[in-house]
Amino acid sequence: MNRLFTILILMMIVLAAPVGPAQAVLPDEVLDDPALEARARAISTELRCVVCQNQSIDDSDAEIARDLRLLVRERLVVGDSDKQVMGYIVARYGDFVLLRPPWQPNTYTLWLAPPLMAFIIATLAVMFFRNYQVRKAAGLGPDPLSPDDRAELDALVERIASTTPPSSGQMGQFREELAEGLKPHPDEPAETGESEETKTGEANAPSSDTQTVADNTNESERTR
Amino acid sequence: MRRIVVLLPVAVFAALVGLMISLLTDSERNDDLSRLPSALIGKPAPETSLPPINATIPGGFSTADLKGQVSLVNVFASWCIPCLAEHPQIESLAERGVPVYGINHRDKPEAAETWLRRHGNPYIAVGADLDARASIDWGVTGVPETFIIDRNGVITYKHVGPITQDALDKKILPKLREAAGG
Numbered sequence: 001m002n003r004l005f006t007i008l009i010l011m012m013i014v015l016a017a018p019v020g021p022a023q024a025v026l027p028d029e030v031l032d033d034p035a036l037e038a039r040a041r042a043i044s045t046e047l048r049c050v051v052c053q054n055q056s057i058d059d060s061d062a063e064i065a066r067d068l069r070l071l072v073r074e075r076l077v078v079g080d081s082d083k084q085v086m087g088y089i090v091a092r093y094g095d096f097v098l099l100r101p102p103w104q105p106n107t108y109t110l111w112l113a114p115p116l117m118a119f120i121i122a123t124l125a126v127m128f129f130r131n132y133q134v135r136k137a138a139g140l141g142p143d144p145l146s147p148d149d150r151a152e153l154d155a156l157v158e159r160i161a162s163t164t165p166p167s168s169g170q171m172g173q174f175r176e177e178l179a180e181g182l183k184p185h186p187d188e189p190a191e192t193g194e195s196e197e198t199k200t201g202e203a204n205a206p207s208s209d210t211q212t213v214a215d216n217t218n219e220s221e222r223t224r
Numbered sequence: 225m226r227r228i229v230v231l232l233p234v235a236v237f238a239a240l241v242g243l244m245i246s247l248l249t250d251s252e253r254n255d256d257l258s259r260l261p262s263a264l265i266g267k268p269a270p271e272t273s274l275p276p277i278n279a280t281i282p283g284g285f286s287t288a289d290l291k292g293q294v295s296l297v298n299v300f301a302s303w304c305i306p307c308l309a310e311h312p313q314i315e316s317l318a319e320r321g322v323p324v325y326g327i328n329h330r331d332k333p334e335a336a337e338t339w340l341r342r343h344g345n346p347y348i349a350v351g352a353d354l355d356a357r358a359s360i361d362w363g364v365t366g367v368p369e370t371f372i373i374d375r376n377g378v379i380t381y382k383h384v385g386p387i388t389q390d391a392l393d394k395k396i397l398p399k400l401r402e403a404a405g406g
Contacts, residue, residue, distance in 0.1 A: 071357075
């Protein structure tokens, strides 16, 4: 088991290791001038292979990618600047060939949406955090219950209390439990502990309710 | 008030699902989304000058030949199966008197010749584009592609993929009429 885990970890490391991009550039395409070739490579990584959606012409084996690579090199040899080469290709294939979308009116939404979303989320987060701190400083817990909720909760507690023998101690215990976020099922009031359970069982005339409670206790004892 | 707050996310979700379904099922829009908008529409046809495939096929043409008439430029190849599928529609266009020019995309001259003999040659002129350089100038991403050129030599429409009977009736013919009228 341990060995398997080690092997998996090793595989992950191997797979995550940085692997250079697959090179589609063939030796016969490479220019003699290393400076020009470097520029050609840089331009090629910015241009989309139009038939392969999201691959640059630099690492696509598609025929059209090869044609475009050759074209880029041809333009560079003729003396075009990088910008002119890009312009030459964009004039034929449109902005779609640019893997990095340009900043222009029809891409404003594209560029602005992520920072805008981040700003909105950050603002909300700060607002929530401030609110939380103010409440904490004022000694308040989470939002207080609304009067409706309060009344509903009181009614529930009353109902639970009325199913067990009236005892102010138990009533107080339920209130404590509810305040702590524990919500015992109204029909199964006693889930606090085994000693409590047996007590209620003794105090009450044996009903089906207490029977199940007793069963539960037995089960938990058995599993232990 | 509370009910509204609870229902709001559900309503937003339902609206999103509705939007996505409508976008996915709207075939017209799908068609447009999956196809590249051509950078060349509304621009003068690129300057190309292509030699004939060989002595037996009429052809060789340059962009200057296109001026003064509404014409079609069809990029095809003998190895391209969709080109064969659209061939009857190209022929029917030629029969209607539309001048159709062919750019033979990266093809062996013998193969292109055999193909045109076997399936018929609807082209006024066929230019051989052996190295696909002309195709790049026209912004071609694959074969077949068809361009409509107006009298002034301006590209008014580009059809990507085979011209089906449906595309012929609904797109090519109306666009040709438009180009002729304008």
